[in-house]
Amino acid sequence: MSYLSIENLDVRLHTGVPVLRGVSLNVAAGESRALVGESGAGKSMIGKSVLGILPRALQVTGGRIVVDGEDLQALPPRTRRQRIGAKVALIPQDPLTALNPSRRIGPQITSRLVDFLGWSRKAATDRALELLEEVQIHEPARVMRAYPHELSGGMRQRILIAAAFAAEPKLIIADEPTTALDVTVQKQILRLIRQMQERHGTALLFVTHDLGVVSKVCQTMSVLYAGKMVEDTGVREFFRQPGHPYSAALLAATPKYTDPEGSLTPVPPGVIAAVEAEVALSDRRREAAE
């Protein structure tokens, strides 16, 4: 039984240009799934569709997004917002801009608990302190009173992770949570996300274009190309034998984290042309079916 199930999701610009084309994707409870694909493929838009934060220029034009058995699209906006708020959380990409500069850290972690889940301020604060210790922040009491600009990028990302887990959501969407960080800090944060995910039994949708990261955090993965899902497989299987020609090309173009000096093979133009032809073909089939 999938906790998150996206079925045939279509997202378009207001001008009608498609951004996501019939995307389907499942994340089971406790599963850790990577969503990979090159820049501009539409990975972030999948996450944003689920969270209800698509840019104003974009719109869901078809398909279903089911969370915990409930079709989000069918809910009235207010209920939908609160369901998402209670069940899904986001670990954002850039920790430097994802904290409100004019508010102290404490309330930014506890706000969801106090405002929507009926926690008392005291209980929420205790919970936040606990979480900050869990994400290995020293002097959590001091940090709670600090303003974001007083903290380093790594600290802020830890805080955002703590905030994401605060309400014990059943699904966390992490959109390239480490690209804005130093390489050394990246590794710690990745380890932390996996530990937290395993300990809390949360499902994780991990958006990245870095295959090296995927094997460290996830068990399963989906490959997106130009707004279409091209592969859905286990991480091990993928590295052993990618199923789709685009996946194979993607793998070949990725620096092996075991062998960073190894030469890179760019995705050959022929493969991209072939994939484009295939995507276009299936598009036409689908349009014909409609």
Next chain:
Amino acid sequence: MQILRRILIRLAASLVTLAGAAVIVFVVIRVVPGNPVAMMLPPGATAEDIQRLQELYGLDKSIFQQFLIWLTGVLQGDFGTSISLRQPVAELVLGRLPATLELSVMALVIAVGLGGAMALTATLWRGTRTEGAIDVAGGMALSVPDFLWGLVLILLFGVLWPLFHISGRISPAQGFEFHTNFYLWESLLRLRFDVWADIVAHMFMPALALAIPLAAIISQLLKQSLKETLHLDYVTLARTKGYSETSIILREALPNAILPTLTLIGVQFTFLIGGTVIIERLFSYEGLGNMAIDAVINRDLPLIQGIVILFALLFTVVNFLVDMTYAALNPRLRHA
């Protein structure tokens, strides 16, 4: 430490500005043609009388000497004696100051309320006709100065629908004994709400006239920075937590969008205070500005001098306070 240095630098700059203003006014009004003293005396006065009176006011000395005498007096709190009203300038001016302060602050409150409401409404309904309508109204409010809004208000709410008073500060029939000149505050603190309401009904029109252009400016700038803020990551993150658009705007965007608007309000508030001069005249409101115009018409040099300096001081203090508030509200500066 840094804040202390900021304060000192600001203070020094303010003093230079004040001194400059004092010198300029002093020089400008000493070249007034026509002899103010001669105007005060009855037609039959002799040249000797005029001479005596001139000596009394020190007008026979050189401008430089007069300035020194004036400055020595000012530093001791003595601003001279009004020629037309024959009372100490300091007393007269301070007696009128509360009226102007109350009017300005009421106008500021209206402007902030109105401008804030316009900005929030337009942001909440961005991209719709509501936003367009607010933009057009704001553009018009901004294009026409307070003097004309005052006249329009007189016509609308003084004549067409006489809801408010259009002249004076309080109805003479109130017969209420004030101990201070802060009528609005005093009536409120003494719990005389009937008197208070009467004063508000007098002040509302001039205050609104002063507030309209400022409200439009506040609305435009606040809307712009709200919109910029709404694109930021932390706002997006807050959206995923389940907050409604209204509380996103009020809780997450507004506190950060307010800072640039605040600096602007400071500068604009000094312009608003400057506007009281003609608005008080228009609404026969007994404040500093009205007194200033009478002083100019009567060639009352010491009084003009005192009022202008007081205005300059007021402007400087407002600018200074705004700077400090800005520093206090911005956590980045506070902890730097």
Next chain:
Amino acid sequence: MRDARGEIRRLPGPRLWLAGGWLAILVLAALLAPWISPHDPLAQDLFAGRLPPVWEAGADPNYLLGTDSLGRDVLSRILHGARLALSIALIAGTLTCLIGATLGLIAGYYGGWVDLAVSRLVDIWMAFPPVLFAILLIAVLGTGVTSIIIAIVVIDWTRFARVVRAEAMGQAQMDYVASAQVAGRSRFGTVLAEILPNVLPAIVALLTLEMGIAVIVEAILSFVNLSVSTDAPTWGGMIAEGRASVHQAWWVLVFPLAALFLTVLSFSQLGEGLKDHFDPVLR
């Protein structure tokens, strides 16, 4: 009186046309006032005092917009008032622009103590309530058109100086200025040639706004009875009279106020429109 503008909006066409149209009508009215006015603006008729406009009961069809307390024709006075308003707008606006821009250019170009002096002066100017300053100047200079123009220039030059100074400062430090100098051209000439096209749009827009402000300042001065002469037909003077008798004869206030309102609004909208038209990223 001073402006501070937030976001730049592209003004829709119609507003610009309406503003331009009203100003064109006004210019025509001002030019033709002596011929198209139905009455002598100064002629009093004490038996025809406070006659309402023609569509009201008890009106005299000879007086289209009614008469004031002295029986002078409101329409004729508005038409003649337009002459004064527009001439002051034109002359005072242009002079303010020339003097302010020159000071700004000198300050921005030479920098150093010249700049310091001009900037301090601007600061000091900002510490005066402009209306009070204008009234004070008129008291010093005496009433009359020349005094009004001088007063406007003196209170408002800073507006132009600030814009031009900032631009000149930016340009004077650019590399090409130095290279032009090496090539034997004068520094000042180079800077001027480079600055002018950059600031011209802003200046044209400011100039238009300034004209509206000049009209207002004149009206305010005649309102406090410090403009030309008590008798002369000025909008501000009419408004002052209308304000005093607003409960008995609203038309004495409404018509000149409408003319003033539309004129100020038009100058301002035109200025804003020109600003957007020339340079959408300006400020």
